Amino acid sequence: xxxxxxxxxxxxxxxxxxxxxxxxxxxxxxxxxxxxxxxxxxxxxxxxxxxxxxxxxxxxxxxxxxxxxxxxxxxxxxxxxxxxxxxxxxxxxxxxxxxxxxxxxxxxxxxxxxxxxxxxxxxxxxxxxxxxxxxxxxxxxxxxxxxxxxxxxxxxxxxxxxxxxxxxxxxxxxxxxxxxxxxxxxx
Amino acid sequence: xxxxxxxxxxxxxxxxxxxxxxxxxxxxxxxxxxxxxxxxxxxxxxxxxxxxxxxxxxxxxxxxxxxxxxxxxxxxxxxxxxxxxxxxxxxxxxxxxxxxxxxxxxxxxxxxxxxxxxxxxxxxxxxxxxxxxxxxxxxxxxxxxxxxxxxxxxxxxxxxxxxxxxxxxxxxxxxxxxxxxxxxxxxxxxxxxxxxxxxxxxxxxxxxxxxxxxxxxxxxxxxxxxxxxxxxxxx
Numbered sequence: 568x569x570x571x572x573x574x575x576x577x578x579x580x581x582x583x584x585x586x587x588x589x590x591x592x593x594x595x596x597x598x599x600x601x602x603x604x605x606x607x608x609x610x611x612x613x614x615x616x617x618x619x620x621x622x623x624x625x626x627x628x629x630x631x632x633x634x635x636x637x638x639x640x641x642x643x644x645x646x647x648x649x650x651x652x653x654x655x656x657x658x659x660x661x662x663x664x665x666x667x668x669x670x671x672x673x674x675x676x677x678x679x680x681x682x683x684x685x686x687x688x689x690x691x692x693x694x695x696x697x698x699x700x701x702x703x704x705x706x707x708x709x710x711x712x713x714x715x716x717x718x719x720x721x722x723x724x725x726x727x728x729x730x731x732x733x734x735x736x737x738x739x740x741x742x743x744x745x746x747x748x749x750x751x752x753x754x
Numbered sequence: 755x756x757x758x759x760x761x762x763x764x765x766x767x768x769x770x771x772x773x774x775x776x777x778x779x780x781x782x783x784x785x786x787x788x789x790x791x792x793x794x795x796x797x798x799x800x801x802x803x804x805x806x807x808x809x810x811x812x813x814x815x816x817x818x819x820x821x822x823x824x825x826x827x828x829x830x831x832x833x834x835x836x837x838x839x840x841x842x843x844x845x846x847x848x849x850x851x852x853x854x855x856x857x858x859x860x861x862x863x864x865x866x867x868x869x870x871x872x873x874x875x876x877x878x879x880x881x882x883x884x885x886x887x888x889x890x891x892x893x894x895x896x897x898x899x900x901x902x903x904x905x906x907x908x909x910x911x912x913x914x915x916x917x918x919x920x921x922x923x924x925x926x927x928x929x930x931x932x933x934x935x936x937x938x939x940x941x942x943x944x945x946x947x948x949x950x951x952x953x954x955x956x957x958x959x960x961x962x963x964x965x966x967x968x969x970x971x972x973x974x975x976x977x978x979x980x981x982x983x984x985x986x987x988x989x
Binding site: 661663664665666667668669670672673675676681723 | 867950972
C-alpha cells in the first residue's frame with residue numbers, strides 16, 4: 568500500500584509546478600509609425616487587453632512606462648519581440664489561434680517580413696519565474712541551432728514540463744544561466 | 755478500433771440518429787435526452803450509446819445532471835459527447851492529409867498567404883451555384899451544412915447598441931456559428947494560413963456585398979468564422 572495523497576488533487580501525477588514561456592520575433596516591413604503598419608498598431612491595445620484576461624495568462628513583457636514591448640528591439644532595429652508566460656500550452660494556443668489574435672495573425676504578411684528561421688519558441692520555466700529577454704533569445708537561438716528539444720520547442724513539436732525538468736532555469740530570481748552546453752545531446 | 759469498423763457502427767439507423775443528435779448538440783448529452791430525441795426507449799438508447807462509445811465515436815463521462823453536489827444530490831448520470839478523434843476511410847487508400855500538410859508547409863515557407871486566399875475565394879465563388887450572394891442567415895446555414903461546417907444559429911442579443919437601432923418586430927441579433935472545421939487537422943498545424951484560407955473560401959461562397967457576411971471571430975473548439983447580417987454590427 569502506498570500512502571494516500573495529501574489532498575484530493577485532480578492531477579494524476581505530481582510534477583514540479585511549471586509554466587510555459589513563449590517568445591516570438593517579427594521583422595517589421597515598415598516602421599511602427601508608417602501608415603502601412605497602422606492597422607497592426609490599432610490592434611495592439613485590444614489584443615493585449617484580450618491577452619491579459621485570457622484563461623491561463625500569467626505575464627507578458629512590457630517596456631517600463633509603455634503599454635507593450637514594441638519599443639524594445641533586442642533582436643534588431645526592425646524586429647519587435649513578444650515575450651509572455653502561460654499556465655500551459657493549451658491556454659497559449661487558444662489565445663494565439665482561437666481568439667481575436669488570429670485575425671491579426673491572418674494579416675501578418677502585410678506587416679512583417681516572412682521568416683526564414685524559427686520565429687516562435689516555447690520553453691518551460693518554474694512557476695513564478697519571469698524570463699528575461701536574454702534568456703528568451705538564448706532559447707530561440709537554441710531552437711534555431713539544434714531544432715526542437717525539451718529545452719526549446721514549438722507548437723508542432725512540443726515537450727511536456729516533465730520532459731523539460733532538467734532544462735528549467737533555476738527558480739526566481741534568475742541567476743546567469745547554469746552551464747547549459749554540457750548537456751549530452753539527446754536523439 | 756479500425757476506422758472501417760467505427761464507421762460501420764453507424765450503419766444501424768437508430769445508432770446513427772443518436773450519434774448525429776449528440777454531435778449536433780456540442781455539449782454533454784444524457785441518456786434520457788438522447789432517447790427522446792431519437793424516439794426510442796431509454797434502455798435501447800443506452801445500449802447504442804455505449805456501442806458508439808466502444809467504437810470510439812462518442813466519449814462518455816458521468817455528471818450529476820441536477821447541477822447539485824454532495825449527499826442527496828442523486829447518482830451521477832452517464833453523459834456522452836462526440837469524440838475528437840477523426841475517422842477517415844478511403845477506398846482505395848489515399849492520403850490527402852499528408853499532401854495538404856506538405857503543400858501548406860511550402861506555402862507557409864514561401865509566404866504565399868495572399869495567393870492561397872485568392873485561390874480560395876475563387877473556389878468559394880465557383881461553389882456558389884446561383885450568381886446572387888447569399889440572401890439570409892437561413893440560406894447560409896444550408897450552404898454551410900452542405901460543406902460539413904455543422905452550422906447553427908445563435909442569438910447574439912445584447913451585443914448590439916442599447917435599445918436596438920431598428921424597432922422591427924423586436925428580432926434579436928443572430929449569427930451563424932459552426933461546430934466543425936472541415937480543415938481541422940491542417941488548420942491546427944498552420945493556423946493563420948489555413949484559417950485565412952477558410953475565411954476567403956467562405957467569403958467567396960457567401961458572396962460579397964450581400965445580406966450576410968463572414969468575419970473571423972475565432973473561439974476554442976469551433977470554426978474560426980462567424981456569419982452575420984451585413985447590416986448588424988457595422989464596425
